[in-house]
Amino acid sequence: MSGTLGIAVIGTGRMGSDHVRRIGTTVGGARVVAVADPDGDRVKEVAAGLEGAGAYTDPGAAIAAPGVDAVLIASPGPAHEEAVLQALERRLPVLCEKPLTPDPEGALRIMEAERRLGRRLVQVGFMRRFDAEYERLKELLDAGGIGRPLFLHCRHRNASSPAFFTGDMLISDSVVHEVDAARWLLGQEVTAVTVLAPTPTSAAPQALGDPRFVLLETSGGAIVDVEIFVNCGFGYQVRCEAVGESGTARIGDGHAMVVESGGRWGGEVVQDYTTRFADAYDRQVRRWVAAAARGRVAGPDAWDGYAAAAVSRAGLAAARDGVRTEVRLVERPELYAAGRD
Ligand SMILES: NC(=O)C1=CN([C@@H]2O[C@H](COP(=O)(O)OP(=O)(O)OC[C@H]3O[C@@H](n4cnc5c(N)ncnc54)[C@H](O)[C@@H]3O)[C@@H](O)[C@H]2O)C=CC1
Numbered sequence: 235m236s237g238t239l240g241i242a243v244i245g246t247g248r249m250g251s252d253h254v255r256r257i258g259t260t261v262g263g264a265r266v267v268a269v270a271d272p273d274g275d276r277v278k279e280v281a282a283g284l285e286g287a288g289a290y291t292d293p294g295a296a297i298a299a300p301g302v303d304a305v306l307i308a309s310p311g312p313a314h315e316e317a318v319l320q321a322l323e324r325r326l327p328v329l330c331e332k333p334l335t336p337d338p339e340g341a342l343r344i345m346e347a348e349r350r351l352g353r354r355l356v357q358v359g360f361m362r363r364f365d366a367e368y369e370r371l372k373e374l375l376d377a378g379g380i381g382r383p384l385f386l387h388c389r390h391r392n393a394s395s396p397a398f399f400t401g402d403m404l405i406s407d408s409v410v411h412e413v414d415a416a417r418w419l420l421g422q423e424v425t426a427v428t429v430l431a432p433t434p435t436s437a438a439p440q441a442l443g444d445p446r447f448v449l450l451e452t453s454g455g456a457i458v459d460v461e462i463f464v465n466c467g468f469g470y471q472v473r474c475e476a477v478g479e480s481g482t483a484r485i486g487d488g489h490a491m492v493v494e495s496g497g498r499w500g501g502e503v504v505q506d507y508t509t510r511f512a513d514a515y516d517r518q519v520r521r522w523v524a525a526a527a528r529g530r531v532a533g534p535d536a537w538d539g540y541a542a543a544a545v546s547r548a549g550l551a552a553a554r555d556g557v558r559t560e561v562r563l564v565e566r567p568e569l570y571a572a573g574r575d
C-alpha cells in the first residue's frame with residue numbers, strides 16, 4: 235500500500251455515492267480507485283467525478299482492480315455477503331453498510347472466513363456508535379452516571395420510506411440500528427423480541443404495517459422499546475432515553491437552535507439521516523480508514539453484524555406470529571471477544 239488507502243466502493247446509490255463524496259472531501263488518507271454498480275450509467279456518472287477511478291458493473295472486478303487496498307460496500311443488504319467474501323479472499327479490510335447480512339447464516343459464513351484468516355477485517359456501518367450524542371450517552375452509562383440501566387425508550391421516525399421498502403425492512407433495515415445501539419450502549423445481548431402493531435397509518439400502503447412497536451429484552455435484565463415509524467411525514471427523528479436506577483438521560487431532541495419570535499417558539503426538524511448523522515458517517519469512515527491502513531477494524535465487527543441479524547430473525551418471527559420470540563446466538567468466538575483490538 236502507498237501512503238494513501240485505495241478504496242473500492244461497491245454500490246453507488248444513495249449511501250455509496252455519499253461515501254464516495256466524503257472520502258474525497260472530509261476523510262483524509264484515502265482515495266476511491268474503483269467503483270462498482272450493476273447500473274452502468276450510474277457507476278459511470280459517479281466515476282466521472284473521480285480522477286483515475288475504474289468503473290465496473292461487476293463488484294468482483296472492482297474488488298480485484300489494481301490499487302485496491304480496502305473495500306466499502308454500500309449495495310443492498312442481500313448483496314453484501316458475496317462482496318464481503320470476495321474482499322476477504324483478497325485479505326482486504328471491509329466497511330460494510332448495515333445490515334451485514336439480512337440473515338444470521340450469511341453473517342456466520344463471514345465470521346468463518348475471518349476465522350480462517352485468523353483476524354477481523356470486517357467493520358459494519360452501524361454509524362450511531364460514532365455519533366457525538368450516542369458517544370456521550372455511552373460514556374455516561376459506562377461511568378454509572380444514572381445507575382444500572384432499566385429501560386431504553388427509543389423513537390426512530392423517517393419522513394417517508396422508499397418504494398422498495400417492505401414490512402420486514404422496518405425491522406431488518408431500520409430497527410436493526412436500535413438493536414446495535416442497545417447492545418453497544420448496555421454491553422448486553424438481546425435475548426427476546428416482541429412486536430406490536432397499531433392500526434397502520436393511512437399515509438403508507440397498508441401492507442407495510444407502519445408503524446410498529448418493538449420490545450427487546452436483554453441479557454442484563456433491561457427492556458428496550460422502539461417505536462419505528464417510517465412514514466411519519468414530518469421529518470427524521472432518532473431519540474433515545476435511558477432510564478437508570480438513579481436518573482435518566484435523553485439524546486436526539488435535535489434542538490440545535492430554538493427561535494423565539496412574534497409570540498411563538500420553534501425550530502427545524504431535519505428531514506433525513508444524511509443530515510442527522512452527517513458527522514457520524516464522517517467519523518465512522520475516517521476511523522475505519524485509519525484502522526484499515528493497519529489491517530484492523532475500528533468499531534462494530536462481524537459478530538455485531540451477526541448478533542443484529544439474529545435479533546432481526548427473531549423480530550420477523552415475532553411480528554409474523556404475534557408472539558414473544560427468543561433470540562438464538564451461537565457461542566461468541568474468541569476472535570470477537572469484547573475489548574479485542
Ligand atoms: N447507515 C445508514 O444510516 C444507512 C445505511 N443504508 C444501507 O446502505 C446500503 C445501500 O442503501 P442505499 O444507498 O440507500 O440504496 P440505493 O438503492 O440508493 O443504492 C444501492 C445501489 O446498489 C446497487 N446494487 C444493486 N445490486 C448490487 C450488487 N449486487 N452489487 C453492487 N451494487 C448493487 C444499485 O444499483 C444501487 O445503485 C444498504 O445496505 C442500506 O441498508 C442505507 C441508508 C442509510
Ligand SMILES: O=C1[C@@H](O)[C@H](O)[C@@H](O)[C@H](O)[C@H]1O
Nearest residue numbers: 390392407408409411464507
Ligand atoms: O439505515 C437507514 C435506512 O436504511 C433505514 O431505512 C432508515 O430507517 C434509517 O433511519 C437509516 O439510518
